[in-house]
Amino acid sequence: MIPFNKPYMTGRELWYIAQAHANGHLAGDGLFTKKCHAWLENHTGTKKALLTHSCTAALEMAAILAEIKQGDEVIMPSYTFVSTANAFVLRGAVPVFVDIRPDTLNIDESLIESAITARTKAIVPVHYAGVACEMDTIMDIAQRHNLLVIEDAAQGIMSTYKGKPLGTIGHLGAYSFHETKNIISGEGGALLINDERFVERAEIIREKGTNRSQFFRGQVDKYTWTDIGSSYLPGEVIAAFLSAQMEEAENITQRRLAIWQQYNETLMPLEQAGKLRCPRVPEHCQHNAHMYYILLDSLAKRAEVITYLKAHDINAVFHYVPLHNSTYGQQHGRSHGDLPVTAMISDCLLRLPLWLGVEAHQQKIITELTNCLL
Numbered sequence: 163m164i165p166f167n168k169p170y171m172t173g174r175e176l177w178y179i180a181q182a183h184a185n186g187h188l189a190g191d192g193l194f195t196k197k198c199h200a201w202l203e204n205h206t207g208t209k210k211a212l213l214t215h216s217c218t219a220a221l222e223m224a225a226i227l228a229e230i231k232q233g234d235e236v237i238m239p240s241y242t243f244v245s246t247a248n249a250f251v252l253r254g255a256v257p258v259f260v261d262i263r264p265d266t267l268n269i270d271e272s273l274i275e276s277a278i279t280a281r282t283k284a285i286v287p288v289h290y291a292g293v294a295c296e297m298d299t300i301m302d303i304a305q306r307h308n309l310l311v312i313e314d315a316a317q318g319i320m321s322t323y324k325g326k327p328l329g330t331i332g333h334l335g336a337y338s339f340h341e342t343k344n345i346i347s348g349e350g351g352a353l354l355i356n357d358e359r360f361v362e363r364a365e366i367i368r369e370k371g372t373n374r375s376q377f378f379r380g381q382v383d384k385y386t387w388t389d390i391g392s393s394y395l396p397g398e399v400i401a402a403f404l405s406a407q408m409e410e411a412e413n414i415t416q417r418r419l420a421i422w423q424q425y426n427e428t429l430m431p432l433e434q435a436g437k438l439r440c441p442r443v444p445e446h447c448q449h450n451a452h453m454y455y456i457l458l459d460s461l462a463k464r465a466e467v468i469t470y471l472k473a474h475d476i477n478a479v480f481h482y483v484p485l486h487n488s489t490y491g492q493q494h495g496r497s498h499g500d501l502p503v504t505a506m507i508s509d510c511l512l513r514l515p516l517w518l519g520v521e522a523h524q525q526k527i528i529t530e531l532t533n534c535l536l
């Protein structure tokens with residue numbers, strides 16, 4: 163079976179974990195965590211980067227920093243992972259689901275303004291497949307309505323919008339290093355703090371609501387409970403693994419892009435023949451080849467293709483069940499109008515295997531897909 167995903171190891175992960183062990187510091191915020199923070203800050207230009215256990219944890223921190231309260235509304239797409247909504251629902255917010263664009267499958271920025279009410283506190287754009295949302299329009303709407311923008315950039319590391327790294331355009335941004343993403347540590351994530359006024363409080367929230375970071379910098383003479391918070395920081399073993407991945411981030415991205423291009427070039431004739439639709443990446447968005455998806459004509463067609471590929475030892479998978487249709491989302495969220503594009507995309511989208519090493523199987527995948535569709 164050709165798997166849908168296979169985590170890539172650079173080869174230096176275990177060596178760095180051995181060093182973390184030898185350093186004798188295994189809790190969070192040791193040398194390897196500092197290395198990861200420096201890489202993120204240098205690479206993206208964000209004011210402050212903080213490693214977390216996951217993108218989910220980074221989004222939860224963002225919801226606390228945004229001071230989300232019971233009954234506040236947060237605007238987001240329905241076509242996303244549950245954590246985008248849950249991080250805010252945990253603080254009592256109502257997720258307000260807006261439809262997506264049929265080209266990039268990102269939140270349709272032209273629908274956001276009409277979804278805003280007196281209770282709206284934040285907009286959470288999700289950069290699907292590492293392709294940027296229309297951030298200029300979103301930031302302009304947020305500024306005019308005094309809202310915060312929290313980027314769910316779980317899939318967006320190494321991608322840019324008009325030259326700016328994803329995760330650095332909103333007030334806050336969240337990355338994921340889950341093993342299904344491009345740069346990994348098994349489970350892992352980071353919060354990017356782009357607005358200075360959140361830096362100090364973010365450190366406190368991440369350290370169980372204490373001013374421990376200030377204590378270690380010598381800014382206060384004892385550390386104590388100063389705010390709400392939790393334990394959001396990963397240990398050094400995770401950071402050691404992640405720093406090996408970060409050193410290879412450029413190479414990993416280039417190799418993924420080559421695989422993506424190969425799919426795109428060889429499947430384009432099928433698009434021209436009306437058999438499928440390939441992804442759309444706007445000129446001003448540099449993507450990171452997080453995902454290669456195709457759009458088929460119908461749910462039935464997609465089921466047929468999945469079955470066919472499985473019978474030929476290829477594991478291709480669909481993606482999100484829209485949150486507004488989910489059991490919990492129906493009860494606790496609100497849809498802004500009908501979401502026809504979301505419904506259509508969730509029925510018709512199919513993701514092809516994309517991982518470092520799939521090159522050896524790519525011709526087979528393309529051939530079987532062509533056999534099935536022609």
Ligand SMILES: *Cc1c(COP(=O)(O)O)cnc(C)c1O
Nearest residue numbers: 216217218243245316338340351
């Ligand atoms: C993967 C993903 C998440 C969750 O990331 P974790 O690190 O597993 O918490 C959140 N949002 C989106 C859009 C994702 O793709």
